[in-house]
Amino acid sequence: MTQRRITDDLHALLDVLPPHIRQAVVKANDSDNLLEIVMDLGRVPLARFVQGEVVLDQNEITREDIDHVVNKIGEFDADNRAGLERTLHRISAIRNRHGHIVGLTCRVGRAVYGTIDIIQDLLESGKSILLLGRPGIGKTTMLRESARILAEKHRVIIVDTSNEIGGDGDVPHPAVGRARRMQVAQPSLQHEVMIEAVENHNPEVIIIDEIGRELEALAARTIAERGVQLVATAHGRTLENLLLNPTLSDLIGGIESVTLSDEEARRRGTQKTVLERRSPPTFDVLIEIQERDRMHVHKDVAAAVDSLVRGYPLPPEIRYRDENGEIHIETPPVQAAPRPLPQTSRRAYANGSDTQPFNRKSGRSTPPAGQMVNEEMLLPSEMNAQPSAPLQTIRIYPYGVARNRLAQAAKRLGVPALVVQNLDEADVLMTLRTYYRSRQQPVVEAEERRMPIYVLRANTINQMEQSLGELYNLSMDSNSAEWEIIAAQTQVAIQNVLNGQRFVDLPPAPASIRRMQHEMARAQQLVSHSYGKEPHRRVRIFRD
Incomplete structure (x- = not known):
């Protein structure tokens, strides 16, 4: 669709300029591309166009030239800007330290459909x-x-x-x-x-x-x-x-x-x-x-x-x-890229392992005051290990966690989670970060029993589903959206190497994902190798 310019009311702006500057603008004969007119005391006036600027007059701007414009437009606002009634033009002032105007920028305003x-x-x-x-x-x-x-x-x-x-x-x-x-x-x-x-x-x-x-x-x-x-x-x-x-x-x-x-x-x-x-x-x-x-x-x-x-x-x-x-x-070759990753719960054990960021018994230092500890951000590939046996029933004691939402999350995932009424019956404690940090009694008891504790950021079904996914080590369908995201992420890495980056390391992934990543790299005539030990083994993509 071709642009159609309508009323720029340029005559209204020209009317406030000193006559010799107005005539010079008209003589330049390029009003469609005129952006602004600059008038600085003691300097030559300039007209700025889309493709450059032109000196309008070899005579320097005088105090009378500036006063001519100021007297025609009236007062400037607190931001040193003024306008012309019923137009889109803007005139901005530069003042000296005494508040006197020593420069003007007369900007052309246009309505463009x-x-x-x-x-x-x-x-x-x-x-x-x-x-x-x-x-x-x-x-x-x-x-x-x-x-x-x-x-x-x-x-x-x-x-x-x-x-x-x-x-x-x-x-x-x-x-x-x-x-x-x-x-x-x-x-x-x-x-x-x-x-x-x-x-x-x-x-x-x-x-x-x-x-x-x-x-x-x-x-x-x-x-x-x-x-x-x-x-x-x-x-x-x-x-x-x-x-x-x-x-x-x-x-x-x-x-x-x-x-x-x-x-x-x-x-x-x-x-x-x-x-x-x-x-x-x-x-x-x-x-x-x-x-x-x-x-x-x-x-x-x-x-x-x-x-x-x-x-x-x-x-x-x-x-x-x-x-x-x-x-x-x-459209870019990869439209999805690692999209905003879901925030899931931390898994905390009472034995002081590395996955227990808030456990005081672990001896680990707590974050500085005011700094939020990062909630674990899991890529779909990091939740991909295939269960080696049918899922077993896990009894969960929710402390501060909505029981009906937890049951709904388990139903949606199709996992055999049993919500129990007290800690004595439970295999796992699920609670909120607030309760975990404040050392509520059930949390202390769970730690003493060396019971796994899952800590949620918020009391939402999404958080519960992701904690259950981690608890049951759920697999990922190769036709799922998550698989597509990983493929997109791999394609971005491949493109970076093709664009000159020496190599790119992808996030740790199970064998099925790594196999797909190797195939994608090979299709682009790139080399890829796997490094590290399970479950931290990853693919590196580089040029031959």
Whole structure:
């Protein structure tokens, strides 16, 4: 679809410029590509275009030139920005230490229809979307068009901090369609207006330009948790540098350093301290705008972050518009990658083994105050050993764990778990981390009896199912989704080696999985060998 530009109201911006600068802009005869006009005291005026900049006049800007513009546009807001009524233009001021204006950036604002069709399917999915890209690349233009498109079917509120989306003045620019607009008195109060929009006006979608402060990131999380779709921009250009931004990394889940048990560190083949995603991301989809008509799309932010911190970055989906206006979508060869791994329970034994991270009798040091001990993250391949005999009935005493949920989890897995009423009848104790840490009496008694203890993070069926899976050493069907994930992870490793990486070690896996990994490597003319002893044996892929 070819882009169709509509009213940029350029004449309104030209009218506030000094006559000799206005004439120079008209003479340049490239208004469609004009981005901004720069006027700095004592320097020559510049016009910046998409493909470069041009000197408009050899005469330096005087105080009279700057006053001419300031007198025509009126007051600047607290963020040193001003606008022109019923237009999308923005004029920003640079002040000296005495507060006097010594520079102006007159930025051209345009309403451009047809720019959002390249990601319209993502917008209409209802998922929250975060746009990244360098200044001037078109993020705000896409937000404005997104607001118009979504407002045709949904209740849309724009939180317009600098009036860049809806334009200056009390009446929003027609380019936002039926979307409503809330202005922000001071940029530092943007987070309050974001929350006010949700609480007072019942939106289905909120549009936000430039999330740049921690309070705004927290407000965005609050909005997302209330089920409202977010479409926003943030400071940053790529997923990687946003993840390393301590202020904004929470938008995509954030990262934290966690400490593994000895056994888990050996199982992974990593150091004891590793990075993990801290929480669910606020935004489901992240779009890196590379050029005006080319972008990289991370359709599953959680999976992208998980893969990145594990050293297996997922290739993004590439979307671009060609010279004829046709949209092309290049799907990466591997669409799933180690997706967000399920958090399962820790297994603790009273004999002080490596799998007992919280047992005081084990003599192991506890984590520093305020640091969360990592819950064991099991790859599907790590739960894959085939039972050598029919499953035996295991009697479980749930302390603090919902009995009806545990019974339901056992039924769903098809395992012969028997929920008993007291510890004397039990083979295993299952409890919550809170009770384990506070040394409740049943926990102490179980340890004295050297009884296996399974510690859950939360009282959920999902947690219980995964603990039961570990308890019964459940196998994995080769046609299951988990098998597909492991195959995808192996393909990412193969691609990394083909791209020049010396070698890649895959996570420990049983023989059936390793055989599949060897076959995949051989199909790409790569070499692979297995290293280590069971159950920590793994495949390494490298070039011949």
